[in-house]
Amino acid sequence: MKELPKVYQPKKVESPIYNLWLRSGFFNPDKLPGKRKKSYTILIPPPNITGSLHMGHALNSLSQDILIRWKRLQGFKTLWLPGTDHAGIATQVRVEKELKKEQKTRFDLGRKKFLKRIWQWKKKYGNIILDQLKKLGVSCDWSRTRFTMDDKYCQAVEKAFLHYCKKGWIYRGKKVVNWCPRCQTSLSDLELEYKEKKGKLWYIRYLFSDKRQATSDKKRKYITVATTRPETMLGDTAVAVNPKDKRYKNLIGKKVILPLVNREIPIIADKLVDPKFGTGAVKITPAHDMTDYEIGLLHNLKIVQVINKNGEMTKEVPLPYQGLFSLESRKKIVRDLKKQGFLEKIEGYLHQVPQCYRCKTTIELIPSWQWFLKMNDLAKLAIWAIETGKVKFVPKNFEKIYFDWLKNIKDWCISRQIWWGHKIPLKGVEDVLDTWFSSALWPFATLGWPPPSSKKEASLALKGRAQKSDLDRFYPSNVLSTDRGIINLWVTRMIFSGIEFMGKVPFKNVYIHATVLTKEGKRMSKSLGTGIDPINLIEKYGADATRFGIVYQIMGGQDIRFVEDNIVMGRKFCNKIWNASRFVLGRIGNFKFQISNFKLDSKNLTLADKKILNALNKTVKLVNKDLESFRFGQAAHKLYDFFWHDFCDKYIEMAKSQITNSKSQKKTKKILLYVLLNSLKLLHPFVPFITEEIYQRLLIKNKKKCLMVEKWPNAI
């Protein structure tokens, strides 16, 4: 045996070990050794093809890798399926940025050339994250890598869409929708981000059209409305007050003249109006506000669109304002109102301004023709899944977010006017589907749904594989591990899609991992310069140290304040594992023990022997328990304490003297090797490289090709 270096050198180990795993084929469930009847499946949340690895991915992938490696050791037929998401708007925006460097827009290229450009981009950069994940040591079955725009996946999307059509759940309608003037597309509510901005509240007077109408209060010649967006007043078709508001009760039904436009509009009553806000009287612009739109529908108001899809004022407005961008026209309108005496006052106002979640442009609300998916029945399915416990959230409190959204559900606007995505499979429609429509099918579209329609096709599809299809064998998956930010955007939609198309929920557990913040508690973000690149950590400390350091911090909280100190700890721990192994290997020499049959009879055991064997047993039980309930950090702490303090500090020290005694020598060696081997197994899901490297150097009988497929220790 070669002498081991005193210090563990991850760089020399990681790449050869990863190649060993790849060559073994054991990432692929069909190539795993032994009889493995039960499957254990995880589908990776497909990263966007625009992305590169950040701490969130690292954290999430680690939880999944730990689970998969643990279950693989426990003898399950494990599948961890990787893949990427075409990420409609995100990718399109990314490539548009590239084009901008050449002073071009997508419209300059035209749809066909632009799409070609995106495919090129995808080919070049589409798998960056997956490649980076390999450095972390993840054990995905790369032979099953999927992309949400693979041919087969496109079929699934089309089939799902047509299925909804047949049910009559898809309809086209002209509604006020969120519109991104830069992306030139509609967006669902979930695709908005709100940013707090300092704005103003303008108080504007609308004069009564017949001054004598206000007879009860002779001084009252006008009604004042407050607005944060004065430019939309050009599209006002009513003023609304709360029916219970005494101040305005006698004005309901009267008419006012819209300043600058000179249109006569009615004063109406609607309970949606909050009497406490502003003056209690609100201008109603059905074309450019959700609430106003709803009020407009109820009161049969005319919809006057004054802002177009580029964010410019339309021909519906008086000539001086036509063609101006909305913010320019705002300035001019305020100036004109002031000049003409309609502006009562201006107040400062802090409000949440919606912006596009991909390009951060301020959203306009604009009436347009879109496709919608009726959500009533689907929402009920999703609610049912959680209420009956078919799907469980960990931590449980996230179910609230889920229910809150579902119980106030609106129909889902599924059409987008971007180019990159799944085209709506109907004639004459250029729109593509919301990227989340396709992600919603991920749990089964990746496994071969829709199933082949003929037997011939079926046998073709199964060529070279086991008899049963992946869909039969691996659906539903066991765990979905994801970020809390996409619970409704993605998780909810997978759940109802799974039930609708497969008749079964897509996964049993939804594990919501912690969000990684900086040490100061700020969000990690590249643009803020607060991001930490896991790849740098791997370079500096090694993959195992990084893994252990991160996992050590996953204690179940919603947030993790990341500190590099823990990675330092991880590195020290790896070194400890390395040296303890060096000691054991050195003392045992070339003797090959039969470890698998090693029985622990209590005769001939010293107190130290008993203690370490008991501690090992206890650790096995506790680690199992922790992992079953996704308590990754707690498991890591227990392993750390056991290995360092029980094994190294105590037992190895005792063993040094026991081993000099000819009576206890052999047993001590056996126990050293036994505890080391089992420790390696227990630690493997957390620190796979170093444990595999050491395993490869062990002299034991019945040695497996890889530690990765060894047998997880049973607690005695």
Add this chain to the structure above:
RNA sequence: GGGCACUUGGCGCAGUGGCUAGCGCGUCGCGCUUACAUCGCGAAGGUCGGGGGUUCAAAUCCCUCAGUGCCCACCA
């Protein structure tokens, strides 16, 4: 505006009714003892955010206040 969470030694965190509140990093002192100085041994350091309550007993349960992070929301 509503909701979810968090607040424990210098820093990051465990601990969810009961021994003198633990761990990692850091700090200080002593040790290169033949697995490891990325180590060992020892030490200092906390009235568990403030206030109130329940209990024989609270970091741990309840109320309240404050700070922090996040999510949701049609106050124009």
